Amino acid sequence: MSSFGYFLACEEFTPAQLLEQARRASDAGFTRLAISDHFHPWNEAQGNSPLVWSMIGALSQTVDLPVTTLVTCPTVRLHPAVTAQAAATSSRLLEGRFALGVGTGEALNEHVLGDRWPSFDERADMLEEAVAVMRELFTGRQVSHRGPHYTVDNARLYTTPHGRLPIHVSGFGPKAAELAGRIGDGFVTMGPDEDAIGRFRDAGGEGKPVLGGLKVCWDTDRDRAVDTAHRIWPTEHLPGELAQILPTPAHFEQASQLVTRDQVAQDVPCGNDVEEHVTAVRAYVDAGFEEVYVGQIGPDQEAFFTAYREKVLPALAG
Template identity: 80%
Template sequence: MTEYGYFLSCEEFTPAQLLDQARLAAEAGFTRLAVSDHFHPWNDAQGSSPFVWSVIGALSQTVDLPVTTLVTCPTVRLHPAVTAQAAATSAVLLGGRFTLGVGTGEALNEHVHGDRWPSFDERAEMLEEALEVMRKLFTGEQVSHRGRHYTVDNARLYTVPAEAPPVYVSGFGPNAAALAGRIGDGFVTMTPDRDLVGAFRADGGAGKPVIGGVKVCWNDDRDKAVDLVHRLWPTELLPGELAQLLPTPAHFEQASELVTPEMVAEAVTCGNDVDEHVATLRSYVDAGFDEVYVGQIGPDNEAFFDHYRREVLPALPR
């Protein structure tokens, strides 16, 4: 059975707007929430970036839906011991309805202390050690750890949930899928790639959940929707490892000059064609995803939620 959730984009919306969207999502019939974790937005046009752990605390008092981070990097900007405390508190506030989605991160968010930005292989090694540290701390026992990347000295979390939150690992290529299969409780990936899902399941992920997300722009004027996406989220179309390597919103704005409106119109679901929106989400179901999160680009949220409640969600396979 596939569940459909709403993707809260901290890069584009204020905390108050995110809480309003969460309420509307619950009323529209979405059964889960995902929330991004950024220090910077991708570009200045998006214009927001609240601290995700504060947002999650507010969400816990606003709606009863489960919440997943898509995704947190627990290796550079925040030490894994601090991330573990934030995740444990979130799980307590949400009554166990919290999933910690993690990844190897982007320089955009993680370079802010002035640390060197490691290669993917080193970041993957750091992530594996970070998960080891966090899972020990989730037990509520006193933990000391001295590893290659992290030291923990007599740390104990006193506020922990009855059960440790599941940790889902993000990945966009076969090596990352294999890592997720080996160390994750689930897999996060943003494209409906059946082969990548298969690689995850073959490398230790059999029986574990696969979740993904996609951004759309519902608008009665398709051209206006394309323009909104081109202005706010051209970064979605940047190729390769640029999203992991570029350090500032200004660099993303420079790279995004290569993205044309025609590219957006071809790649992103824009406009009010119900069948097109249904097909976009169905592609994830067909690729073997267990949870699919959809986020609306731009300010027209009420129309998005109204049409998804009446037309799109009822037409999706369960």
Template identity: 75%
Template sequence: MTEYGYFLSCEEFTPGELIDQARQARRAGFTRLAISDHYHPWNEAQGNSAFVWSVIGALSQAVDLPVTTLVTCPTVRLHPAVTAQAAATSSVLLGGRFALGVGTGEALNEHVHGDAWPSFETRAEMLEEAVGVMRELFTGALVSHDGRHYTVDNARLYTAPEERVPVYVSAFGPKAAELAGRVGDGFVTMTPDTELVGSFRENGGAGKRVVGGVKVCWSGDRDKAVARVHRLWPTELLPGELAQILPTPAHFEQASELVTPEMVASSVTCGDDVEEHVEAVRAYARAGFDEVYVGQIGPEQEAFFDAYRERVLPALHG
């Protein structure tokens, strides 16, 4: 049975707003939380990018919902040994209700040390090695590792997770879906793509969780909602690998000039048509997703949570 959670966007909201949204999500009937992990927002209009591990610590004291990162890159900006410590502490604070979603990352967030941005093939190798290192550390054992991409010298997590930390691997293409099936405890993708889910299942993912997310903009004024999405999240509609290779918010703003309001109107669920919202989310359930996270774009958070509590979530569960 599909579970429905709320997606917290660190790029668009302040830490305090994210905590308030988490509380509202709990009251509205969402049963899980997901949270993005960024160093930069996608564009200047979003205007935020809090350190996700601090926010997760605050969430653990504010609500009793499970939390999943969607997604963390444990390979460049943070060494996997440091990411493992952050994830282990998050799991302890959340009483085991934590899952680590990981991916090969975007230059937008990972270039900040000035390192060259690797090819996808190299990044996939790095991710696979990083997942292995983190799993060893999660046991609380003393770990030394001398690999192709990472060295770990006598590292031990003294605050080790009491529960197993599931590692969900993000993928947007067949090669990455195969990687997710081979090394992940679950699969993260942002479109209800049955072929991609099938590729994951056929390559070691049978019986593992499939996780997705969708952004919407609930508003009584559909035109205003479309304009809001076009201003804040045109990056959702950029094609190909641009999201992985562009290095700064300014570059994303330049690329987003290709995205028109008409493209937003035809691709993103905007307005207050309950059936449109239900169908946008239900598409993931039909595609075999176990968890779906819905994120509300813009400031009308209270109206969104009221509508989902009273109308959308009951229809999804009905």
């Protein structure tokens, strides 16, 4: 049985707006929250990027829903020991309703301290080592570690997680899906790709949850919705590894000139056709996702939450 959550896009909204969306999501019948972790937005039209760990602390005092990072990168901008402390505190604040989604990251966020941006294979090795370090720290024992990528010297978390803290691993290609199956407690992927899920299951993910989701733009005017999605989130439609290697919002704006309005109209549920939204979300259910997160693009959040409360979520439950 799949559960449906709301995706909080830190790139697009202010802290106050994100907290209000969390309240509305709870009232609308969404049963969980996901939240992005970015240092930069993808482009200037999005225009925000609050610190995810501050947001999670605020969310813990705002709603009672589970919260998952989709996803944070614990390898370059933040050391895994620091990420482990932040995650453990989040777990405490949420009384065990926190899950740590992690991935190999994007240069957009991780280059800001001047570090070299490694190849995918190296980033995957770094993530595997980081996950092992964090799990060891979550025990509350004193940890010293000398690895190929990280050093931890007599570190101990005195505020440990509330119970077991799951680490879900993101992946968008065969190698990443297999890594998630091998080291993750779950698999995060944004498209309903049954082949990737199969690779995850075959690599050790059998019985583990699959998480992901989609962005939509609910609006009574479909053309206006397409324009909104094309203006704010064309970056969702860039091919290949561009999202991992481009370093600044300006570069993403340049690349996004290749994304056409028709492409967005075809790929993003836009407008107020309930069946279009239901069909798009149900594709994730049919592909085997246990958790499906939906994010509304643009300012008309009230209409989105009303529609999903009254029409879309009841149809998905039926």
